[in-house]
Amino acid sequence: MTEPLPTRKTIALLTALTCSIVGPLSGSATTTPQAGPFVAETARFELRSAPRIALHHFLLAWAADDAGEWPRYALPLAERDNWRSVLDEQEQREWSAAVEAYATTVGRSLLFDEGLLAARAWAAGALPHADIDAADRPLTEALESVLPIFVHHWWPTHDARNRAWIESISPTLGRVEENMAVRFEAAYGGRWPATAIPVDVMVYANAVGAYSSDGRLTISSDPLGNQMPQGLEMIFHEASHTDPLEQPLRAGLGAAFLAAGGTEPDRFWHDVIFFTSGEITRLALAAQGEPGYQHYGTLGVYRRGERWARQLPALEEHWRPFLESGSQDAAARNRALEALAAQLLAGDD
Ligand SMILES: [Zn+2]
Numbered sequence: 001m002t003e004p005l006p007t008r009k010t011i012a013l014l015t016a017l018t019c020s021i022v023g024p025l026s027g028s029a030t031t032t033p034q035a036g037p038f039v040a041e042t043a044r045f046e047l048r049s050a051p052r053i054a055l056h057h058f059l060l061a062w063a064a065d066d067a068g069e070w071p072r073y074a075l076p077l078a079e080r081d082n083w084r085s086v087l088d089e090q091e092q093r094e095w096s097a098a099v100e101a102y103a104t105t106v107g108r109s110l111l112f113d114e115g116l117l118a119a120r121a122w123a124a125g126a127l128p129h130a131d132i133d134a135a136d137r138p139l140t141e142a143l144e145s146v147l148p149i150f151v152h153h154w155w156p157t158h159d160a161r162n163r164a165w166i167e168s169i170s171p172t173l174g175r176v177e178e179n180m181a182v183r184f185e186a187a188y189g190g191r192w193p194a195t196a197i198p199v200d201v202m203v204y205a206n207a208v209g210a211y212s213s214d215g216r217l218t219i220s221s222d223p224l225g226n227q228m229p230q231g232l233e234m235i236f237h238e239a240s241h242t243d244p245l246e247q248p249l250r251a252g253l254g255a256a257f258l259a260a261g262g263t264e265p266d267r268f269w270h271d272v273i274f275f276t277s278g279e280i281t282r283l284a285l286a287a288q289g290e291p292g293y294q295h296y297g298t299l300g301v302y303r304r305g306e307r308w309a310r311q312l313p314a315l316e317e318h319w320r321p322f323l324e325s326g327s328q329d330a331a332a333r334n335r336a337l338e339a340l341a342a343q344l345l346a347g348d349d
Contacts, residue, residue, distance in 0.1 A: 037049065037050035037051075037125070038050070038159065038162070038163055038166070040166045040167070040170045041196065042170060042173050042174045042177055042196070043174075043177060043178065043196065044173075044177040044178075044181055044192065044196055044197065044239075045173060045177070045196055045197050045198075045199050045235065045239075046196045046197065046198045046199065047166045047169070047170065047199045047201055048124075048198065048199065048200055048201060049158075049159050049162035049163055049166060049201050049202070049221075050124070050125070050200070051147065051150060051151050051155050051159070052123040052124070052125070052143065052147065053120065053123045053124040053125075053200045053202065053218075054150075054155070054158055054159075054162070054200075054202035054203070054204075055123070055143055055146070055147060055150045055155075056119065056120060056123035056139075056143055057202055057204050057205055057206070057218065058150065058154075058202075058203075058204050059098060059099060059102040059142070059143065059146075060102060060105055060110070060206075061074075061077060061204045061206075061207075062077060062080070062099050062102070063099050063100075063102035063103050063105055063106055064105075064106055064207075065077055065080065066099060066103065067103065067106040069106050069107065070207060071207050073207070073208075074207035074208070074209075075203070075204060075209065075220065075222050075223060077204065079154055083095070086153050087149065087153065091149050091153075094145055094146055094149060095146055095149060097142065097145070098142040098143065098145055098146040101138045101139060101141070101142035102139060102142060104138070104139075105139065110206050110211055110213065110218075111211055111212075111213045112213070114133075115132075115133050115135065115136045116136075117213060117214055118131060118132050118133060118136065119132060119136050119139050119140060120213075120216070120218075121214070121216070122140060123140075123143065124198070124200055124216065126198070126216070158202065158203045161203055161221045161222065162201045162202060162203070162221045164221070165201055165221035165226070165227075165231070166201055166221075168227070168228050168231070169228055169231050169232060169235065172228065172229075172232055172285075173232065173235070175288060176232070176284040176285070176287075176288060179284055179287065180236060180280055180281070180284045182328070183280045183283070183284075183323070183326065184236065184239070184240065184245060184276070184280060185245070185328075186326075186327065186328040186333065187249075187276050187280065187322075187323060187333070188240070188245045188246070188248050188249035188252070188276075189248040189249065189251075189252050189330060189333060190244050190245040190246075190247070190248035190249065191244045191245070192239075192244070192245070193215060193239075193242050193244055193245075197215065197216075197217060197239055197242065198215075198216050198217065199216075199217040199218075199219055199235065199238075200216065200217065200218050200219070201219055201220075201221050202218070202219075202220065202221065203220060203221055203222050204220065204222075205218045205219055205220040206218065209222070209223040209225065209226055210226065210234055210237075210238050211238070212238040212239070212241035212242065213241075215242050215243065217235065217238040217239065219234065219235065219238065224299075225296055225299055229281070229285060229290070229293055230296045230299070232281050232284075232285070233277050233278055233281040233295065233296045234277075234296060236277050236280065236281060237273060237274065237277040237296070240273045240276070240277055241273070246269075246273070249269055249272065249273070250269045252333070252334065252337055253268065253269050253272065253337060253341070255334070255337075256334065256337035256338045256340065256341040257341040257345070259338050259341070260338055260341035260342040260345050261342075261345065262341070262345040264341070265307075265344065268311070268344075271307075271308070271311055271315075272315070272319070274295075274296070274297050274301060274302075275295070275297065275311075275312075275315045275319065276319070276323065277295075277296070278295025278296055278297055278298075279295065279319075279320055279323045279324075280323060281293060281295075282294075282295065283323065283324065310344065310347050311344065314340055314343040314344050314347075315340065317343065318336055318339040318340040318343060319336055319337075319340050321336070322336035
């Protein structure tokens with residue numbers, strides 16, 4: 001996800017959860033009982049609400065906001081409005097020091113900066129602290145120093161919102177994920193990751209509300225575009241960025257444009273992920289008696305500029321029929337991609 005999302009208007013309604021719930025996890029290091037991770041597992045995903053990883057992103061966002069680098073389209077940091085009245089003076093000093101330590105992260109890429117990815121993995125409980133680069137140890141020390149403050153003042157509200165989001169998406173996910181995963185594999189010519197994809201759910205993710213890196217998804221429980229039913233599309237959109245799915249798609253598109261006598265437009269593969277995620281979500285919901293799903297892109301992405309005005313008809317004419325067919329035939333897939341490429345290249349003349 002690298003496009004701005006609309007801001008959430010309402011918190012998702014709590015619905016009954018049919019997938020298995022595990023938590024708090026035993027053996028995890030937490031400062032208070034209520035800080036334990038909440039985990040909902042489906043066959044293909046592991047949805048988590050946990051304080052360290054949430055605090056890591058909260059501090060990243062707060063530091064970015066301090067530097068004027070938290071964009072206007074991003075979810076505003078509501079806690080800033082009254083934090084001085086919520087925290088006592090000692091807590092304010094500690095919080096300010098932690099945010100100051102995170103100032104070094106401003107401008108670094110959450111997707112590609114290896115130091116930040118290591119800090120994220122550690123905060124998610126997936127990497128030992130010894131593997132954090134010395135240059136980034138001040139981040140983990142700052143995070144630990146204010147974890148009790150975060151857990152005491154803000155985490156109960158954040159955690160409740162994360163759990164509500166997880167509980168809103170998990171039942172549908174459990175019903176449709178097998179069918180959808182097979183369709184994504186066929187569409188991209190790839191394989192679903194071998195183990196369930198970890199999904200860290202938090203109020204403040206990155207500026208656009210979701211990202212995927214190193215096989216791990218980060219999703220905000222807040223923006224409108226992440227709520228059901230679009231939330232279902234968003235989680236599969238982010239899953240599409242895992243290497244075993246994204247890399248074969250990119251290779252296949254490159255080959256299709258080559259065969260059609262040209263080169264792929266810049267980042268067209270990402271637009272294909274947008275369309276494919278929307279279409280497979282539409283098909284999956286329709287198959288279980290919920291027709292009429294509108295792609296997430298119709299909320300804004302598809303209306304942006306000349307690029308989508310040309311692409312959308314081509315995707316609908318050449319790519320949608322292949323997705324609708326449910327075919328797992330690689331030759332049929334390649335023919336569809338080549339027809340798509342040929343139409344887009346013809347439009348360039
Ligand atoms: Zn994306």
